[in-house]
Amino acid sequence: MSKGNKGKDRREQGDSRSIWIMISAAVVLGIVIIAMAVQLVRLNRQGEQNKSQIKTEASVDQEKKKTKEAEKPAGTKEPEEEKIRVEHIRKDLDPEKPMVALTFDDGPYDRVTNRIVKVLAKHDSRATFFVVGNRVERYADTMKNAYNKGNQIATHTFDHGDLSKMKKKQIRRELKRAFRVMKKINGENPTMLRPPYGNVNDKMRQTIRIPMIYWNVDTEDWASRNKDKILSRCKSIKDGDIVLMHDLYPSTAAAVEKLVPKLRKKGFQLVTVEELFYYKGIDAKGGKVYFNGR
Ligand code: NI
Numbered sequence: 001m002s003k004g005n006k007g008k009d010r011r012e013q014g015d016s017r018s019i020w021i022m023i024s025a026a027v028v029l030g031i032v033i034i035a036m037a038v039q040l041v042r043l044n045r046q047g048e049q050n051k052s053q054i055k056t057e058a059s060v061d062q063e064k065k066k067t068k069e070a071e072k073p074a075g076t077k078e079p080e081e082e083k084i085r086v087e088h089i090r091k092d093l094d095p096e097k098p099m100v101a102l103t104f105d106d107g108p109y110d111r112v113t114n115r116i117v118k119v120l121a122k123h124d125s126r127a128t129f130f131v132v133g134n135r136v137e138r139y140a141d142t143m144k145n146a147y148n149k150g151n152q153i154a155t156h157t158f159d160h161g162d163l164s165k166m167k168k169k170q171i172r173r174e175l176k177r178a179f180r181v182m183k184k185i186n187g188e189n190p191t192m193l194r195p196p197y198g199n200v201n202d203k204m205r206q207t208i209r210i211p212m213i214y215w216n217v218d219t220e221d222w223a224s225r226n227k228d229k230i231l232s233r234c235k236s237i238k239d240g241d242i243v244l245m246h247d248l249y250p251s252t253a254a255a256v257e258k259l260v261p262k263l264r265k266k267g268f269q270l271v272t273v274e275e276l277f278y279y280k281g282i283d284a285k286g287g288k289v290y291f292n293g294r
Contacts, residue, residue, distance in 0.1 A: 084191055088152065089278045090126075090271075098239035099269045101276045101293065102127040102256070103215060105156050105194055107247035108139035108146065115253035117146045119260045125270030126151050129247065130194040130213075133158030133178035140185050147186050152272035154213070155182065155190040164199035168207045175208065192273060192284070200289055211284035213273055215244035216292040221252045230255035237263065240280060240293035242273065 093099070107113045108131055120127055129146055131153060136143055147153050157163065158177040166174065179189045192213050195204065200212060219233040230245070230252060237243065245252050263270060276293035277284050284290055 084274050084278060084284065085188070086278070088150070088272070089275050090150070093269050093271065093275065093279060095279050097267055097269055099271045099276055099279060099293065100237050100239070100263060101242045101271055101273045102245065102259075103130060103194070103213070103242060103273065104128070104245050104247040104252075105130045106160070107131055108135055108142040109248050110139055110142045112250060112253045113139070113142045113146060113247045115250075116247055116256050117142075117149055117151065119257045120151065120270065121149045123260050123264050123270070125260055125264065126272045126275065127270065128152040128154055128192070128213075128273045130154045130156035130192075131182070132156050132160050133181045134160075136181045136185060143182075144185055150272075152192075152274050153182065153186055153190060154192040154194065154273070155179070155210075156194050157196055160196045162197050162199055163195050163204050163208075164197075164201045166203075168203055171204060171207045205287045205289075207287070209286040211286060212289045213242065214289055214291045215242045217241050217243040219243060219245050219252075219255075221245050221249060221255065225249050225251045227251050227254040227258070231258055234259055234263075237268070240276070242276070242290075242292050 104113070104116065104127060107129055113129070116127070119125075126149070129143070129151055131143060133155065143153060155175070155178045157174050158181070159174065161170075161174055163171050163174065175193070183189050191210055193208060193210050194213050198214065204212070217234065217237060219230045221230045224230060234243065234255075245256070247253070260270060271279070273293075276282075277290075280293040282290070282293060
């Protein structure tokens, strides 16, 4: 091949190369446009499918609700299942430091409960009061004051009846009454129950929808009614304990006035049962019995 011919060949080669580049670019662009269009159509279809799915789920829920309501005999609506109220939990507690839950049964009683609430508040402390429903209206101010100071108000039934001797229907009625009177004053239902006389049976486990809270330190304050004897029962309190007392006796208030600063000095955080369970990671279930926070 001559020199001149070589140059012409190169030019022609260059021309055909740019044509090929343009053609392949056009093909690639075409493929991209088609792919996008396909994707759009697919998304559109999916959206419609989702919509119809949501619709069917909603109608299934409604059906379920209807059958549930139909199953319930009239007038025996069960006490609601109540979960721990996270909004009541103090967020500034130290999970590394020991905690103890003081609990008070059989109140409210203005002369004793108010003393206990006062000393708790003074020492950044809280407790749980298992109140008897039939006392709640008479001592509404006392209970409201304890509640407003951040204490947990739980239930000890309406009439302090022995639930283990009752039929399911009676258990429900007893709790329903207790819930109603407490909600009227605090604006919310209790989330925990302490069964009177510490009695529990299978019927109760099946019927009661909130956790049942026992104790692992019994001060026997109702028997001794003696401040020093109550305090000696609290000597070996440890992390996670639930302590049983009664806000009915001035001797109990006197003991608590000594005990609270003493426990604080030892490094204890005095918490509600809700707080204890929250920080110890206990997911308390309805109808189950709990003795401590460990
Ligand atoms: Ni009691």
